Amino acid sequence: MGLAQGLEGTxxxxxxxxxxxxxxxxxxxxxTWLKVNDDGTVTMGLxxxxxxxxxxxxxxxxxxxxxxxxxxxxxxxxxSGKWAGPINALVEGEVxxxxxxxxxxxxxxxxxxxxxxxxxxxxxxxLQRDIKDLLHGKEVIEEMRKYIEEWDIICMRCT
Amino acid sequence: xxxxxxxxxxxxxxxxLDEELLRELEEGFHIRLKNFGKDILFHSPGFKHYHVDDxxxxxxxxxxxxxxxxxxxxxxxxxxxxxxxxxxIPALTPEELWKVANDxxxxxxxxILISGGSNKDGVVELYPFFGVMKRIREELGMFVxxxxxxxxxxxxxxxxxxxxxxxxxxxxxxxxxxxxVYKLPHKSTIDYEESLRLLKEAGHNLVPHxxxxxxxxxxxxxxxxxxxxxxxxxxxxxxxxxxxYFGKARFxxxxxxxxxxxxxxxxxxxKALSQRPVxxxxxxxxxxxxxxxxxxxxxxxxxxxTFPSEGIFTYAKSLGLNPVISPNCCSTVFxx
Numbered sequence: 001m002g003l004a005q006g007l008e009g010t011x012x013x014x015x016x017x018x019x020x021x022x023x024x025x026x027x028x029x030x031x032t033w034l035k036v037n038d039d040g041t042v043t044m045g046l047x048x049x050x051x052x053x054x055x056x057x058x059x060x061x062x063x064x065x066x067x068x069x070x071x072x073x074x075x076x077x078x079x080s081g082k083w084a085g086p087i088n089a090l091v092e093g094e095v096x097x098x099x100x101x102x103x104x105x106x107x108x109x110x111x112x113x114x115x116x117x118x119x120x121x122x123x124x125x126x127l128q129r130d131i132k133d134l135l136h137g138k139e140v141i142e143e144m145r146k147y148i149e150e151w152d153i154i155c156m157r158c159t
Numbered sequence: 160x161x162x163x164x165x166x167x168x169x170x171x172x173x174x175x176l177d178e179e180l181l182r183e184l185e186e187g188f189h190i191r192l193k194n195f196g197k198d199i200l201f202h203s204p205g206f207k208h209y210h211v212d213d214x215x216x217x218x219x220x221x222x223x224x225x226x227x228x229x230x231x232x233x234x235x236x237x238x239x240x241x242x243x244x245x246x247x248i249p250a251l252t253p254e255e256l257w258k259v260a261n262d263x264x265x266x267x268x269x270x271i272l273i274s275g276g277s278n279k280d281g282v283v284e285l286y287p288f289f290g291v292m293k294r295i296r297e298e299l300g301m302f303v304x305x306x307x308x309x310x311x312x313x314x315x316x317x318x319x320x321x322x323x324x325x326x327x328x329x330x331x332x333x334x335x336x337x338x339x340v341y342k343l344p345h346k347s348t349i350d351y352e353e354s355l356r357l358l359k360e361a362g363h364n365l366v367p368h369x370x371x372x373x374x375x376x377x378x379x380x381x382x383x384x385x386x387x388x389x390x391x392x393x394x395x396x397x398x399x400x401x402x403x404y405f406g407k408a409r410f411x412x413x414x415x416x417x418x419x420x421x422x423x424x425x426x427x428x429x430k431a432l433s434q435r436p437v438x439x440x441x442x443x444x445x446x447x448x449x450x451x452x453x454x455x456x457x458x459x460x461x462x463x464x465t466f467p468s469e470g471i472f473t474y475a476k477s478l479g480l481n482p483v484i485s486p487n488c489c490s491t492v493f494x495x
Contacts, residue, residue, distance in 0.1 A: 058404055059445035061170075061469075074212050077469065079445040081404070082246050084466070085210040 013141055016148050018048045018155035020141070021114055025134035027090055028143045033114065034090045034134060041096055042127065045118045046078065046087065046109055049148060052155050055080040057106035062098040062120055069095065069122070071130055076119050078106060087119055091130040097121035167477075168213060168470030174450055177419050184422060184458040187429035191460030194434055197481040200463030201472060202489040204441065205268065206246050211469035214484075221486035222270040222302075225250050225259060227288060232276025235407075236341045238373055241276055242405040243442070253291040260295045270302030271295070272327070272488055281309040281343050281350075285318070292321035304366070304490050309350055315357040325364040325490050327397070328354060330388055333380025336373055348380070348387070355391045365393040366490040368440060371424050372401040372416040381424045385431050394493035395436040395462075396428055400443035400452065418448050422455035429460045436492045438463035465489045 013020045020026075025034040031050030035043045046054070062076040069075045074086035075095065098120050102108055109117035124130060135143055147153075203209050205220020226247035235241060248263075250256040260271060273292065275283045285292075285305060296303050304325040305318060318326060330351050331337050337351075338344040358365055367388045369381055388396055400421060403411050415421075428437045439456050443449055450468040457464070457475055463485075464471060475482050483495065 077211060081242075082206065083208045084445075085208060086212060 015145055016154045018052070018148055018153065020048070020144055022137055022140065025131060025136045026140050026144070027134055028147050030088055032087055032090060036127070041121050041123050042091055043118050043121045044075070044087065044090060046113055048113050048155050049144070049153055051110045051113045052153055053151065054078060054083040057109050060102050060106040062103060063095050065095050065098060067095045069093065075122070089122065090134060091122060091124040091127060093122040093124040095120060096123050168473040170212065170470040171450065171474060174454065176451065176454060180419055180422055180455070181458055184426055184455060187426045187460035188458055190429055190433045191462065195462055197479060198483050198495065199475050199480045200438065200483050200485050200489070200492055200495060201467050202463060202465040202485045202487060204465070204488045205486065207466065209466050213470060214467055214472040216484060216486050218486055219267055221268055222488045223248060223263060223268055224272045224274060225256065226275045227251060227256065227273060227285065228275035233279050234277045234281065234342050237410050238340055238401050238406045240405065240407045244276055247274065253288050256288055256291045257294065260299055260301065264299045264301060270487055270491065272304050272306055274306035277308040281341065281346055282314070283308045285314060289317040289321040292323055296322050302491065304488065309346065310354045310357055312357055315361040319361040319363060325366050325394065326358050327366045327368060327490050330355070330367045330369055330384045331373065331380055332382065332384030332387060333374060336380050340373055340375070352387055355387070359391045364493060365391060366395045366397060366493070367393050368397040368399055370399050370401055371421045375410060376401065376413040376415050378416050378420055378424065382427055385428045389431040393435060395438060395490065396432050397438055397440040397489055398425060398428060399440040402442055402444045404444070415444055418451035418455055421452055422459055425456050425459040425461060436462035438489045438492050439465060440489050441465040463489055463492050
């Protein structure tokens with residue numbers, strides 16, 4: 001799959017079957033994504049690569065609405081048979097919404113990590129400060145490619 | 160010691176425990192303090208990436224599982240359907256096992272658990288692997304444990320000659336469970352007892368496992384299984400909980416026992432094996448009930464918990480215990 005493929009016409013990049021929407025912001029190490037919404041809030045979730053590494057998710061816990069979370073601290077935790085880990089807040093802020101569907105059926109994340117499988121929505125305290133640490137657009141591609149190759153990941157949505 | 164004076168991690172704020180049960184469990188906690196002191200092991204073996212807010216292991220995998228049958232199991236018990244084998248590294252021949260062990264050693268792995276699926280008599284056919292196991296121990300210096308099924312004299316003595324460090328086996332205390340869940344109507348609790356006897360006679364470090372809720376989520380033979388295990392003076396006892404997700408499709412909606420019911424099994428084990436380590440193994444379902452299970456386990460005086468739920472590590476410290484982190488399989492607890 002070429003680097004340029006996915007950049008023409010559509011706003012996503014695909015590599016080894018892994019879909020990376022280019023309008024989102026990413027933390028590569030934790031494989032989490034962030035979307036800036038029109039109302040100034042941000043939505044967060046696990047990437048396609050992240051859901052493959054975790055395997056079929058069996059349990060999810062998300063912080064309550066109203067909780068204030070510091071950047072880098074867990075706002076949710078996920079667990080599968082072979083993986084358990086936190087979803088760290090990519091921005092400092094307040095939890096304003098959480099995906100109840102994910103709490104009931106965590107493997108929605110495996111099927112639709114960027115859509116129905118979103119995890120939490122937060123109201124950031126200083127978005128401009130925190131977003132500087134995230135990758136966006138074309139700069140995501142090289143780092144994500146390195147990660148996919150290092151961990152030898154092939155993405156599949158069936159679990 | 161004030162059990163309810165412990166520091167509460169934010170993740171435990173909403174957890175409600177049964178006060179009467181906690182008072183009952185104090186007996187177990189006193190047994191652990193008297194006979195084992197304050198050390199408590201928290202294991203995180205390398206087959207699973209595990210990271211919660213107050214517990215994680217930073218090193219690479221040190222202890223992993225190998226299956227000599229890959230994903231295959233002839234029994235396909237209702238509670239497992241071979242899924243427990245899926246995360247294991249396959250090594251289907253002695254040559255493959257040697258190659259896999261060398262590869263793991265070069266990556267910094269110090270110990271392996273060798274297991275596999277059972278044949279229709281409940282036996283994991285490890286016979287061709289004795290020689291390689293011995294080489295792995297002697298030439299690579301690795302810790303080798305075997306998780307077996309039922310054993311005969313040949314298997315028990317072969318493992319002894321191979322010099323394996325510990326032998327693990329699931330002990331079932333109810334004939335109906337053996338017939339229905341394990342699909343072994345021609346076997347009974349006597350066969351499991353006989354396996355323990357053969358292994359003990361061969362001088363093995365025995366680390367039996369008892370699965371809480373094995374009979375479709377009900378507690379049935381667990382107390383008897385523990386009593387049988389206690390007769391053979393094991394090196395340690397591992398308690399695990401049935402995991403519905405691992406079962407066959409039509410059993411996946413059956414809930415495991417309530418943590419309050421499981422706590423009574425843990426206390427029974429603590430009392431029956433007051434001089435030997437009792438640990439909580441890696442297999443138990445995720446979710447809010449696991450937090451309660453782990454809390455009750457701490458109060459009941461277990462010697463270790465594998466993959467502790469979020470907040471448990473912190474809570475153990477606040478109970479005055481001294482947490483010891485281990486990247487190994489919990490079956491190594493007797494070496495501590």
